[in-house]
Amino acid sequence: MQRNFFALQSPQSAAVLPFGQTFETQDLAVIGLLVILEGVLSIDNALVLGLLAKRLPKDQQPRALTYGLAGAFLFRLLAIGTAGLLLKWRIVKLLGGGYLVYIAVRHLFFESKEQVVDTIRVDEQGHPIIVDAATGEEIPPSEADIEIDERVPVSLSAASSRARTFWGTVLVIELTDIAFAVDSILAAIALVGSSPADQAEGALHPKLWIVLTGGMLGVILMRFAAVVFIKLLEKFPRFEEAAYLLIIVIGGKLLIDYFFNSPQHPHRVDFHDWAHPAFWIFWGLMIAAFCVGFVPARRSEGLDPDSEESASG
Numbered sequence: 001m002q003r004n005f006f007a008l009q010s011p012q013s014a015a016v017l018p019f020g021q022t023f024e025t026q027d028l029a030v031i032g033l034l035v036i037l038e039g040v041l042s043i044d045n046a047l048v049l050g051l052l053a054k055r056l057p058k059d060q061q062p063r064a065l066t067y068g069l070a071g072a073f074l075f076r077l078l079a080i081g082t083a084g085l086l087l088k089w090r091i092v093k094l095l096g097g098g099y100l101v102y103i104a105v106r107h108l109f110f111e112s113k114e115q116v117v118d119t120i121r122v123d124e125q126g127h128p129i130i131v132d133a134a135t136g137e138e139i140p141p142s143e144a145d146i147e148i149d150e151r152v153p154v155s156l157s158a159a160s161s162r163a164r165t166f167w168g169t170v171l172v173i174e175l176t177d178i179a180f181a182v183d184s185i186l187a188a189i190a191l192v193g194s195s196p197a198d199q200a201e202g203a204l205h206p207k208l209w210i211v212l213t214g215g216m217l218g219v220i221l222m223r224f225a226a227v228v229f230i231k232l233l234e235k236f237p238r239f240e241e242a243a244y245l246l247i248i249v250i251g252g253k254l255l256i257d258y259f260f261n262s263p264q265h266p267h268r269v270d271f272h273d274w275a276h277p278a279f280w281i282f283w284g285l286m287i288a289a290f291c292v293g294f295v296p297a298r299r300s301e302g303l304d305p306d307s308e309e310s311a312s313g
Helices: 027-053 061-086 091-110 141-151 166-192 208-235 239-260 277-292 305-312
Strands: 118-122 128-132
Touching: 027 061, 027 128, 027 141, 027 166, 027 208, 027 239, 061 166, 061 208, 091 166, 091 239, 118 208, 128 141, 166 208, 166 239, 208 239, 239 277
Parallel strands: none
Antiparallel strands: 118 128
C-alpha cells in the first residue's frame, strides 16, 4: 500500500473508500497543508481575475467573473482526471518540479520592484483590489497590467493586452485559470507521491482523492475565502513569501524524486517513510518555510511616506 507522509500507522489501519481510494488520519495533515497553500495562492488568482474583469463595463464584470469561476472549476476537473495518469509517469516529476521551482523563484527574486508600495485591500463589494499604500487609491490601469503580468505564473501579456472585449476578457480569464490551476495540482501530486509499486494495472492512485480535494479547494477559496487570507496577510505580511518557499521545497522534492529514485530503486531517497532521514529533512524544511510567515516584516515595509516622517519626527 502507498506510504504517505506521516506514515506512522500500519497499512491495515487505512480505511478503504470507493474506487480504490484509501484514507488514513495522516492524510488530514496533507489536506491542511493544501488549505494553506491554496488559500495564499488564491489571493493572486482572485486579484488577477478582478483586474481583468475591471477592464469591462460594470454591468459585464459579474458575468465575466462567473464564467471565470466556472472555467476554473471545469479545468480543475479535467486536470484532476489527467492527474490519474500523470501520477504514473516519472517525467512529470522533472517537468512539474522544475515548473514549481521556476514560479516560486520568479515570484521571490525576479519580479520588478516598483517605487510605489502596493497593498492588497478589499473593496465595498468584498472583492480584493490593489491600492497605493501611500495614497490609499486603487492603482491605475497601467499599473494593473504590470500586476497581472507579475502575478500570473506564466506570462500572458500578449493575450492580456488584447483582452478589451467581453469574450476576449473571458478567454484571458480562462487562460489565467489554467495557469493558476497547474501549480496547485502539481503541489498536490507531489504530496501524495508516486503510484504504489504493487498497484494493479489501470487502477486509480489510492490518494487521488487528495489531488481532487486540493483542486476544488483552489476554486472554493478563490471565491469565498480569498478575503480572509488577505486579512491574514495584513497581519502577517510574510505569509505570501512563506507560501512560495513551501512551493520551492515541494518542487525540490519532485526533482530529487526524479533524479535519485527509479522504478527499480524507488526508495533511495524516501520522503514517505518516517524512518528515512529524507522524511524529516523535507518536513523540517516545510515547517521552517511555514514559520517564515510569522516573522515580523521590517519596519520600513509597507509604511507610507507620512508614517515614516512622523516616526522620524
